[in-house]
Amino acid sequence: MSYSHVERATVLAEALPYIQKYNGKTIVVKYGGNAMISQELRQAVISDIILLHLVGIRVVVVHGGGPEITDMLKKIGKESRFVDGLRYTDQETMEIVQQVLCGKVNKDLVAILNRQGGRAVGLCGMDAGLFQARQLDKKYGLVGEITRVDPEVVVDSLSNGYIPVVSTVAQGTDGANSYNINADTAAAKLAVALGAEKLLLLTDVRGLLRDPKDGSTLIPTVGLSDVPGLVKDGVIQGGMIPKVECCVEAVRSGVHNAVILDGRIPHSILIELLSDEGVGTMLF
């Protein structure tokens, strides 16, 4: 598909009011799943993040890495087990989670951002008490429930012109040193603590679908009061339940809106933030 000069200029001009709207505001991007594994999509996400940073948006990246943890566990002969969508985390699994999230995935993202001209700094939830947690429930092992967020290290990084890239291993405040936290949950908590304008959750579906098997049934906007009915009707189910719950909690606690976005669409972040066209499902 080729575009005329006028069409290209129109798209660029369309971005101006959005750049003005979000300039100086904080946007938290949760990045995980398929969009992180494919090299091409990763490239598009990274360049979007750098562009947002360069136009004066305070962008914070919170990353997942579930598939990478599962792969590493497989390499040491350990099968992954999920309870209510959360990884059952024994001591050995916790060590792998920490190595993969704080070591491999975090540093790879920082390196790619910096190679493309960004100024990224990698943090984990244990740095400067960013995420503090206690055991959520024995049935999940070393999965944490965040009890406190101290966002100062993230705020300082933003103020110094860095792009903070955060992995979701939390500091334990009870028996354990560290806890495994679901990345959507951690991103929502951080968005609230930062007083973020928006929370973007990148995933591997178009957004919330009326029929999960039919990508053309996207629900573009959902008000908080619509959520109980959508759960009751079985529209919000499976992996979408915790995701929507995170968005609801974030919006209830002051984040203006949360968007579940398709990370498989190249540049979905830019389309969502800087154009008249919304993609994904916005909860407000």
Ligand SMILES: Nc1ncnc2c1ncn2[C@@H]1O[C@H](COP(=O)(O)OP(=O)(O)O)[C@@H](O)[C@H]1O
């Ligand atoms: N109504 C729905 N619309 C879209 N996806 C749904 C819906 N209900 C359940 N799902 C499931 O939720 C999944 C997304 O949640 P999850 O796998 O936890 O995402 P991620 O790994 O990106 O955090 C989708 O891949 C889909 O299988």
Ligand SMILES: CC(=O)N[C@@H](CCC(=O)OP(=O)(O)O)C(=O)O
């Ligand atoms: C408790 C729990 O389940 N933690 C997740 C943390 C990573 C994550 O959430 O990654 P994605 O966003 O890519 O799924 C896990 O161990 O897989």
